[in-house]
Amino acid sequence: MPNEYRQRLAKLRLRLTEAHSDAVLVTHAPNIHYLCGFQGSAGILIVEADRATLFTDGRYSIQAREQTRQTGVSVHIPKGPILLAAAAQLGSLTTRRPPRIAIDAAHLTVSEKEKLVKAVGRPCKWISCTGWVERLRTIKSDSELERMKAAARLISSVFDQIINQIRPGIAELDIAAEIDYRMRKLGAEGPSFETIVASGPRSALPHARPTSRRLHGNELVVLDAGAILTGYCSDMTRTVYTGRAPDRVKRWYKAVLEAQIAACEATTAGVESRAPDGAARRVLDSYKLGKYFVHSTGHGLGLEVHEEPRLAKGQSALIESGMVVTIEPGVYVPGVGGIRIEDDLAVRDGKSEILTITSRELLEL
Amino acid sequence: MPNEYRQRLAKLRLRLTEAHSDAVLVTHAPNIHYLCGFQGSAGILIVEADRATLFTDGRYSIQAREQTRQTGVSVHIPKGPILLAAAAQLGSLTTRRPPRIAIDAAHLTVSEKEKLVKAVGRPCKWISCTGWVERLRTIKSDSELERMKAAARLISSVFDQIINQIRPGIAELDIAAEIDYRMRKLGAEGPSFETIVASGPRSALPHARPTSRRLHGNELVVLDAGAILTGYCSDMTRTVYTGRAPDRVKRWYKAVLEAQIAACEATTAGVESRAPDGAARRVLDSYKLGKYFVHSTGHGLGLEVHEEPRLAKGQSALIESGMVVTIEPGVYVPGVGGIRIEDDLAVRDGKSEILTITSRELLEL
Numbered sequence: 001m002p003n004e005y006r007q008r009l010a011k012l013r014l015r016l017t018e019a020h021s022d023a024v025l026v027t028h029a030p031n032i033h034y035l036c037g038f039q040g041s042a043g044i045l046i047v048e049a050d051r052a053t054l055f056t057d058g059r060y061s062i063q064a065r066e067q068t069r070q071t072g073v074s075v076h077i078p079k080g081p082i083l084l085a086a087a088a089q090l091g092s093l094t095t096r097r098p099p100r101i102a103i104d105a106a107h108l109t110v111s112e113k114e115k116l117v118k119a120v121g122r123p124c125k126w127i128s129c130t131g132w133v134e135r136l137r138t139i140k141s142d143s144e145l146e147r148m149k150a151a152a153r154l155i156s157s158v159f160d161q162i163i164n165q166i167r168p169g170i171a172e173l174d175i176a177a178e179i180d181y182r183m184r185k186l187g188a189e190g191p192s193f194e195t196i197v198a199s200g201p202r203s204a205l206p207h208a209r210p211t212s213r214r215l216h217g218n219e220l221v222v223l224d225a226g227a228i229l230t231g232y233c234s235d236m237t238r239t240v241y242t243g244r245a246p247d248r249v250k251r252w253y254k255a256v257l258e259a260q261i262a263a264c265e266a267t268t269a270g271v272e273s274r275a276p277d278g279a280a281r282r283v284l285d286s287y288k289l290g291k292y293f294v295h296s297t298g299h300g301l302g303l304e305v306h307e308e309p310r311l312a313k314g315q316s317a318l319i320e321s322g323m324v325v326t327i328e329p330g331v332y333v334p335g336v337g338g339i340r341i342e343d344d345l346a347v348r349d350g351k352s353e354i355l356t357i358t359s360r361e362l363l364e365l
Numbered sequence: 366m367p368n369e370y371r372q373r374l375a376k377l378r379l380r381l382t383e384a385h386s387d388a389v390l391v392t393h394a395p396n397i398h399y400l401c402g403f404q405g406s407a408g409i410l411i412v413e414a415d416r417a418t419l420f421t422d423g424r425y426s427i428q429a430r431e432q433t434r435q436t437g438v439s440v441h442i443p444k445g446p447i448l449l450a451a452a453a454q455l456g457s458l459t460t461r462r463p464p465r466i467a468i469d470a471a472h473l474t475v476s477e478k479e480k481l482v483k484a485v486g487r488p489c490k491w492i493s494c495t496g497w498v499e500r501l502r503t504i505k506s507d508s509e510l511e512r513m514k515a516a517a518r519l520i521s522s523v524f525d526q527i528i529n530q531i532r533p534g535i536a537e538l539d540i541a542a543e544i545d546y547r548m549r550k551l552g553a554e555g556p557s558f559e560t561i562v563a564s565g566p567r568s569a570l571p572h573a574r575p576t577s578r579r580l581h582g583n584e585l586v587v588l589d590a591g592a593i594l595t596g597y598c599s600d601m602t603r604t605v606y607t608g609r610a611p612d613r614v615k616r617w618y619k620a621v622l623e624a625q626i627a628a629c630e631a632t633t634a635g636v637e638s639r640a641p642d643g644a645a646r647r648v649l650d651s652y653k654l655g656k657y658f659v660h661s662t663g664h665g666l667g668l669e670v671h672e673e674p675r676l677a678k679g680q681s682a683l684i685e686s687g688m689v690v691t692i693e694p695g696v697y698v699p700g701v702g703g704i705r706i707e708d709d710l711a712v713r714d715g716k717s718e719i720l721t722i723t724s725r726e727l728l729e730l
Binding site: 058059060062063103105106107108109110111113114130173174176177178180181184185187189190194205206207209212294295 | 423424425427428468470471472473474475476478479495538539541542543545546549550552554555559570571572574577659660
């Protein structure tokens with residue numbers, strides 16, 4: 001891994017040079033993690049052409065040195081606020097003209113920027129590095145793909161363990177607690193987002209939080225959960241029916257499954273990232289269910305559960321080999337219920353691979 | 366509750382008037398929750414003298430209207446980004462001079478501010494409302510105190526259930542999973558922060574994340590966990606010894622417990638918020654352990670797990686009736702182990718009350 005971090009820092013330095021910038025201030029924790037391995041909640045990484053410096057606080061002094069070992073990053077634990085220490089380093093840059101400093105406006109608050117500008121104490125040219133590291137992160141290395149596969153296998157195992165425990169009378173919150181418990185027993189660091197268990201009419205809410213509602217018989221239940229394993233996220237959804245599904249529900253399920261398969265097949269290196277979304281929508285439209293598909297088809301996945309690219313209408317970014325995305329079309333009939341099927345897909349030059357391996361067939365419990 | 370939200374909005378409007386401001390843009394989710402009850406992850410609340418408007422997206426259309434019912438807040442679900450819709454409303458304010466708009470620089474990114482300024486499309490005077498709502502939040506109402514008491518009781522029950530399961534051979538991560546599972550089975554929405562289980566030499570790291578390390582015999586184990594119940598956080602720490610504690614450990618434990626009791630007693634309405642910290646430090650100094658107490662004594666607690674006030678050196682804000690704070694001194698001996706004891710304390714005019722009720726005596730397992 002140290003070697004991989006060095007490569008990532010080298011790629012960021014290319015951007016730095018292209019932008020004629022003297023330093024990049026990295027303030028988004030997943031970006032810092034990606035560039036040097038540090039996983040603390042408080043850190044600022046300054047990358048310059050010939051050195052990289054991580055500022056963090058005393059809580060992380062041991063951890064920061066361990067995690068960044070052999071990456072060439074030097075760790076500083078200042079006495080005072082890390083932002084001021086970072087500012088002091090930027091203020092002492094030796095440049096002939098006012099230094100050009102790249103900051104991430106999407107991950108720096110207005111008040112942090114004000115403090116920074118004041119503490120640097122000399123004229124600077126502030127440029128934007130928003131998206132620089134996120135762009136690098138979209139393309140996973142082989143070792144990252146292995147980790148993502150393991151995270152996806154883990155959440156698949158949780159679903160396989162849990163699915164037969166679902167029956168009328170159990171509360172949504174209890175199922176969610178069970179899912180989270182099992183993922184951690186299997187070694188996950190934790191859930192990659194708040195686990196969704198949405199039953200009956202609540203399954204028609206795409207982002208329902210689990211409640212104390214107890215499952216009834218003969219209703220839809222949407223289960224959406226992901227695990228973080230060695231830093232990487234998985235994200236998976238299955239929908240079950242508590243009873244024998246009526247024809248209407250079977251037809252909806254068939255439509256969503258066909259849409260999901262079509263979107264998976266449309267997700268190949270070289271296509272625009274709106275293509276999978278279009279493929280899913282065409283299938284659902286053919287079933288006259290298009291109007292019930294109220295969100296986009298998927299998103300990139302990695303150190304964060306929502307990353308670039310977005311698989312949605314109007315998105316023209318190219319899908320590339322090495323990307324990992326979710327494919328998750330759904331239909332949501334207000335007042336009745338919803339169905340969503342979601343897998344994680346690794347895009348390769350040749351054949352893409354679905355990483356989540358739980359059966360996609362409708363389960364009638 | 367609707368009435369309580371109306372009162373909070375009225376208090377914020379007083380600040381608005383005092384600051385000669387035409388509108389406050391509330392962008393920090395816990396502040397929005399506090400002011401109008403909305404608990405979604407994406408929202409912007411604009412409070413003006415005579416109206417309040419919540420902007421959120423389609424995922425939350427049902428939830429937002431339910432949660433803000435009878436608060437007088439109107440919910441808007443724009444087609445596009447909520448920031449642009451909020452900007453449009455600010456742009457259409459009818460004021461004779463350029464409108465004075467209060468923003469929270471601590472909870473608005475540089476890029477959000479840039480988009481906002483551009484989209485408002487007219488000259489404005491931007492003033493700061495950082496801390497306005499946080500200040501209101503420090504003083505809990507009776508109904509909030511009841512919720513916080515319930516959250517504290519819940520985490521106390523979890524500790525009581527779990528503590529006898531701790532024995533050599535169990536991994537830190539398994540204990541953490543068990544704690545989180547049990548809090549959810551007792552009705553918690555989830556942990557209020559990532560549960561800490563730190564054993565042996567790792568207990569000397571105040572913010573250790575649980576690892577796969579298995580507990581040994583004859584070592585210290587620090588357990589630090591909190592639950593969110595009906596929106597409110599608890600936060601509690603106990604330290605146990607896996608075996609019969611040697612005299613040295615008993616002496617450390619006695620010192621921390623005395624320091625914790627002294628700090629609890631020093632936390633009364635009317636004192637400065639450095640007083641409890643001073644009380645804890647004096648006790649630890651008398652045991653010659655002051656240098657091992659490497660963090661501050663406590664912090665406010667409520668909708669967030671870290672709120673105002675900070676109980677630390679140099680803090681002069683007054684402790685007031687209605688505040689809820691943690692009291693959590695500790696000693697951390699590098700390479701050997703650490704001890705921390707933490708309770709949640711509600712400050713009243715007369716007698717303060719400890720909300721977490723698990724025994725503070727050293728448990729030798």
